[in-house]
Amino acid sequence: MAKGESPLKQFEIQPIVDINFLGFDISFTNSALWMTITTAFILIFFTVPFLKAKKTNSISDLYPTRMQVAAELGFNFINSLLADTVGKEGKKYFPLVFTLFMFILFGNLFGMIPYSFTFTSHIIVTLALAMGVFIFVTVLGFVKHGVKFFSFFVIPGLPVYMLPLLIPIEIISYLSRPISLSVRLFANMLAGHTLLKVFAGFVSALGFFGILPLVFIIALTGLEILIAFLQAYVFAILTCLYINDALHLH
Amino acid sequence: MPQLEQVEFFISQLFWLGVFFVILFTVLTYITLPKIRAFLNQRDDFVKSHISKQDELIKKAESIIENYEAKLTEAKNQASQIINDAKDKALKESEDLIKATEEKIQHEIKQTEERVAKEKDTAISELNDQLKDSATNFLSKVTNIEKGNINL
Secondary structure, eight states, X not given: OOTTOOTTGGGOOOEEEOOEETTEEOOEEHHHHHHHHHHHHHHHHHHGGGTSXXXXXXXXGTSOOHHHHHHHHHHXXXXXXXXXXXXXXXXXXXXXXXXXXXXXXXXXXXXXXXXXXXXXXXXXXXXXXHHHHHHHHHHHHHHHXXXXXXXXXXXXXXXXXXXXXXXXXXXXXHHTHHHHHHHHHHHHHHHHHHHHHHHHHHHHHTGXXXXXXXXXXXXXXXXXXXXXXXXXXXXXXXXXXXXXXXHHOO | OHHHHOGGGHHHHHHHHHHHHHHHHHHIIIIIHHHHHHHHHHHHHHHHHHHHHHHHHHHHHHHHHHHHHHHHHHHHHHHHHXXXXXXXXXXXXXXXXXXXXXXXXXXXXXXXXXXXXXXXXXXXXXXXXXXXXXXXXHHHHHHHHXXXXXXX
């Protein structure tokens, strides 16, 4: 980091190709670049190992290659996540949860590469993802249950005089889901990367003793990689829980 | 904070997010995930079919063992019967032999006795004849003496 640069400078959007479409600025930025890389990586990582797979009965063709095992790991992880939270009906929503998890996970992980850009550290991106999940889940609830979906805000077995108090609370907590979902991811990414940059600034500022913050940021990088995974996991599991709520109400 | 200050890039970010998310979702849904699922199912089917085949083979092996044991007991029974038969036969043969030998001996004893008796008879009759002869002799001699023309 150059002297005098803010630790927040890493979050700046820099247009690479200026594109103007019908008066809207849809420039291809560094954010879009890393979305491209993330998308391409996920597609290659999960598709290429299975391209050669053909129908066969010979046992040697059924031994998975290393890349297949790695891809299967991600597949089975989301599969069991959905099975545990939603159950059998959750299979339909597997591609959605899988896409969300992998997009956020690799977005976070590629953000850990020095000089790269973390698109999940932008509230507009995480909010869009969370709103997408929120709208999808709400529509799903209405499609499955129709008007009965409103009974979701009424906790069963509650005395009637408590309802005027609790229904607004339930509605507010439901409406705040996309906000908590998006801010959680955004804030974690923002805080982690900012902290890393601040301590990286100390490394050059302290001269020889800069080795201490250097050791610290190495450890912190490990923690950030954990958080990158954890936040993608949290986002995915909350999506699963919301889908479960929409399918089963209570 | 650039996240809240660079409002001019909000549409750009939303646009590209939408583009890439839709691309990713579509390709994963229609190409990648079915491929992975098919691969995993194929392997599961293979394992399952082998497990059922293995059960079949175990059953087959068990029936073979049963068959083998049944045949083994049968063979053992047969063997002991053969041994018993052989023992009986040998015993009978030896008994027969002993009996036959005894009979033969008895027969020979009888024959010998008969022969001895016969010889005894002939000997006695011969002796009688001789006795008769000598007695006649003696008598004639005695009678000759009585007649007076005796030459002693």
